[in-house]
Amino acid sequence: MLALQFTPETPQPLAITSLPTAYDLPEDTIAETLLHTVVYSGVTAGDTVTCSMNTVANFFMKIVSGSTNYGVYVNANPTGLTYPNRYDITVTCTGAPSGSTVSQILQVHMTKNTPPTINNVPASISVDSTTTGSGVTIFTISASDTEGDQLYFEIICDPTGCPFEVFASGAILTTASLEGTTVGGYDINVYVNDSRTKVGPKVLSVTITNVNSAPTITNKLTTPVSVSENVAVGTTVRQYTATDVNGGTLTYSATYNPTSGGTYFSILSTSGVVQTASSINYETLTVAERTVLITVTVRDTGALSDTTTLTVSIIDQNEAPAFPKTTYTLVTDEAGAGASIGNPNFQATDPDASSTITYSTTCTEVTIDSSTGAASFTSAYDMDVAGTTGSITCPITVSDGALTDTATLTVTVNNINDNTPTFGQASYTFTTANTAAVGTTLGSVAATDGDLSTSSFGTITYELNQLTLGGDYFGITTTGNLYVKAAITSLSLGATYTMTATARDGGLLSDTADITIIIPSTTTTTAATTTDRSKTFFEDPRNIAWFTAAMVVLALTIGLILYMCIRYGFHFKKYQKTYRSRRVDQDRERLGEFVEGKWKPWKVWDKPR
Structure with a gap:
């Protein structure tokens, strides 16, 4: 394992x-x-x-x-x-x-950053101004960067103010139409930037062809010109001329200072003529309006222009005075020299405020007040003078001392009742038998009147006041004859009769006279006028008047004397009795005053003590 x-x-x-x-x-x-x-x-x-x-x-x-x-x-x-x-x-x-x-x-x-590169500038291009409008691309900048950086473009023009701009793509476009431009070209300085390094300038020369040049006014004026008031509308003040190297149509226009000057002046757009546009009245202008500054502009079809100024001074002229009417009328009555006829109210005017106007006439019958125009009779104007007319026509002149205007004044003169009929005597006496036949002329009591007999005022009519006779026995004819109008057998023999005659004209002015008719005691006496005998004292009523007054004065005098005697006699006896035994000296003194004229009848003597 x-x-x-x-x-x-x-x-x-x-x-x-x-x-x-x-x-x-x-x-x-x-x-x-x-x-x-x-x-x-x-x-x-x-x-x-x-x-x-x-x-x-x-x-x-x-x-x-x-x-x-x-x-x-x-x-x-x-x-x-x-x-x-x-x-x-x-x-x-x-x-x-x-x-x-x-x-x-x-x-x-x-x-280190690698700068970008401008590939197609410097360069030169030409652009036609007549065909290049706004937003047109005239050039595109080409640039590169080895690092692939974002590139940014910039342009600066010489001269400044060029109508171009550049976009991010490098395209250069117009910002306005080139038509009408006066600049013949620009140098465009081109820059490119990669955010780290700015490269440039590289010059793009732009030549603009068919450039429009501004027109030029060739006869500019620096001194003022004068225009008189009231010149005719359309009067030329000045004509301007202009040239344009490009040719074409030129148009003139103007502005005015003050603006009211445009009311009185205008400019013809095609010819450059500055002229009056309306009637000019110096007196109605303000002080500022009497000098007008006109700015004249000439433009070509490309809107290029040239300007100049013109100073116009408006000059005052003496203008004639004028009546507002051609005829005037007055109505008046016949009158004496210097009597006022009336004022026609001529109301003449003079546009010149400083002028003084006066009125006058060549009419011999009428005098015109030079200031007011009031009319009066040069001499007595009596319509009762034969040949005198009831209408006077007078030429009237108004003058400012140099210029005049005329009108007509018609004066209608009325005939007036300016004369009273007058008897030749204050009283007349005629003697005639009471057997005088009807129609018998006793005499003339004719009155006269200063008014023409052809007018109603000069026509005399007669009247008789026979109230004291108890009947219409006598009459007066239109010619002033006293005649027996009816049987006078009833008038007593040896009697005297008085009546009053009145003479009256058509204007109801009148005069009176007393007429006495004497009927003689015998019938054989024929009619007689006051030319047969002289008047008795008491037949003249004027004697009766003053005689009566004298009798009254005499009666008053006698009465005063009687009063003085009665008054004096009473006081004298009274003092004689009372002071007989005493104050004799005092009485004598007072009596002496009486004798010397110092006595005063209204004084009461002192009572005895």
């Missing part, structure tokens, strides 16, 4: 079998990368092994996904990891609960 004897195997200590070792890390690494997987052996039964590393920037340790092993990693987008640095990472693994531990070194060496 064969007998075997086994000797127990000695346990191996915990060991990291994958270390020590080294790892080459490219300096352009940007992704989180596993550098080393830790492998260990000699694990004591029942132990659990954990591994860790010392602290090194940009590196860390974690369990490798899908296994139970630990791994050493570099962070994503590490910073400061540059060639030729080396990093020593100490990895320590520990068994628990046995407490066995082991450490090993992982050396990380940084390797």
